[in-house]
Amino acid sequence: MKPVIPYLAALLLALPGVSMAADAPTPPAKPNLVFLLADDLRPDCLGMLGHPVVKTPNLDKLLENGFIFRNAYVLGSNSGAVCTPSRTMIQTGMSYLRQQKPGGFPPEKPTLARTIKAAGYASIRSGKFGNGPKRLDDEFDRHLDGGNATGNADNIIGFIKKNGGGKPLFLYMASHEPHDPQFATDGFYRMYQPGKIPLPANFLPFLPFNNGEMTVRDEKTLPWPRTRENVTAKLARYYASISYWDSQVGRVIAALKDAGHFDNTIFVVAGDNGLSLGEHGLLGKQNVYESGGMHVPLVFAGPGIKKGETKAFAYLYEVYPTMCELVGIPVPPGLDARSLAPVIQGRQAALRESMFTAYRNCQRAIRDDRWKLIRYPLIDKTQLFDLQTDPHEMTDLAGKPESTSKIRELTALLEKTRKEFGDTAPLVVSNPKPAGWSPPNDGMGQPKKPRAAQRKK
Ligand SMILES: [Ca+2]
Incomplete structure (x- = not known):
């Protein structure tokens, strides 16, 4: 909905001899906007999203009448630090695949912070530095x-x-x-016992092929082969940290x-x-x-938003x-990002029929509501999954003759869609590497001693 009333009022005031009566109704104040962005939060890791273990009472209550996007994704990353392009895209509304020129994001282009400030908001960002361009x-x-x-x-x-006020x-x-x-503080660590945490359905000790990013920093946070003990211990710490974050969100709500x-x-x-935490033998965010x-998880809640999910x-x-659209700020022209408000407000069922995601030059994926194809150009490997019958991507159908046409x-x-986002990396390379991979046995792949988790009373 466009904010018609303020424009009409301005138009009337501009006419000679017209003035606003002292008791004329003032236009309603724009809603406040609160954006709670967690770092490496998995798409199901809130209680209200149905997670069977993690406890998030404050967010559950906050979002109980909210609108959930079950299929929300980061477009991709040109770096192992997926956070950085992700956060830059959030603040610019532009595909990271178009932002790789020297000099970075052009200063004349609109940004989230500037657009919302220009609409009269007082704004604060509090969070981790160095996870995106400081200028933004x-x-x-x-x-x-x-x-x-x-x-x-x-x-x-x-x-x-x-x-x-104001x-x-x-x-x-x-x-x-x-x-x-x-x-997390100590009480939150005590909430989760590794022995009671189930392993992922698609847990593996290691991924048996080279996805192009097998020994990146995140993958080295546990040794290979992954085990039930070390993966569930990692999950317990992860859930504790989510519950701690939830408790602090509760203070902001109050x-x-x-x-x-x-x-x-x-x-x-x-x-x-x-973030992978044991699925397919992986531990990081460097896979598709x-x-x-x-x-990722994505939930909207507040005035004008009906309970639902899509x-x-x-x-x-x-x-x-x-x-912007939810609070009546005109969306700046020229963004790659499109407003989800028509879906949230029930005016449109969907914005697109497929989802393209990318990781560096080594992984590309496209999925629709049933099928998913992953392409690994550097090892000339393609995977095909039927997500309806195989949501955990455990049975690769690519080798089957009946899969050829799909x-x-x-x-x-994939070729058509990725071009729309400015992706030019080849899907076929001239000298692909061997596909097979097994854990390093020379110690090089072994993790450094993990830093002790910081604790605070
Ligand atoms: Ca992150």
Whole structure:
């Protein structure tokens, strides 16, 4: 919906002899915007999303009447640090595949922080530094790093208290959690016993082929082969960190209620990228499996948003135009990202019929509501999965003769779709490497001694 009333009022005031009567109704204040972005949060890791283990009572309550995107994804990454292109895309609404020129993002292009500030908002971003271009973060009125969820909540709460009236608020809490080395206070670590945590259905000791990124930093946070003991211990710390983050989100919610802002606030909750934790033998965000780095949680809640959920495909960076449209700010022209508001508001079932994701020059994927094709150009390997019968991508159908036409169809769709996002990396290379992979036995692949998780009373 476009904000017609303010424009009409301005038009009337511009006419000679017309003035606003003193008792004329003032246009309703724009809703506040609260964007809660976790670091490496998997797509199902909130209680309200149906996760069987992790406890997130504050977010569950906050989002109980929210609208869930079950198929939200990061477009891709040109780096092992998937966070960086993901967060840059959120702030620019542009495909990372078009942002690789020297000099980075052009300063004249619109950005999330500037667009929302220009609409009259007071804004703060509190969260991890160095996870995206500093210039974009500095465009907020305040840009701070609280060090952990407690510090970031303190910063946000302080900002709420100082900005009690007048401008609507844009609060971007970019928490460090649950990224490793996980931080939580002791009580949260005690909530999760590794022995009671199930392994993923598609757990493997290691991935038996070279996906192009087998020994990146995240993969070396545990030794190979992965074991039940070390994967469930990692999951326990991960869940503890999510519950700790949730507790601090609860403090922010309470502060919004105390200040009288809560009822007029739109909340967006998401993760900057997904994360494998034992699925397929992988541990990082450097893969394009459904349990990998690109699949993320995305939930909207607040005034005008009805309870519901969709399997419509969404890109995470579409939060930028979506937030604009939900509060009546015109979406800047020229963005790659499209507003999800028509889906949230039930005016449109979906924005697209397929989802393209990418990782560096070594992995490309395309999926629709049933089929998924993954292409590994550097080892000349293609995988095909039937997600309806095989949601965990355990049975690769690519070698079957009856798969030939589906592979051809999806490969053509992949070629067409990726060009729309500026992707030019080849799907076929001239000297592919051998596909097989087994864990390093020379110690080179063994992890450094993990840093002890920081603890705080
Ligand atoms: Ca991240």
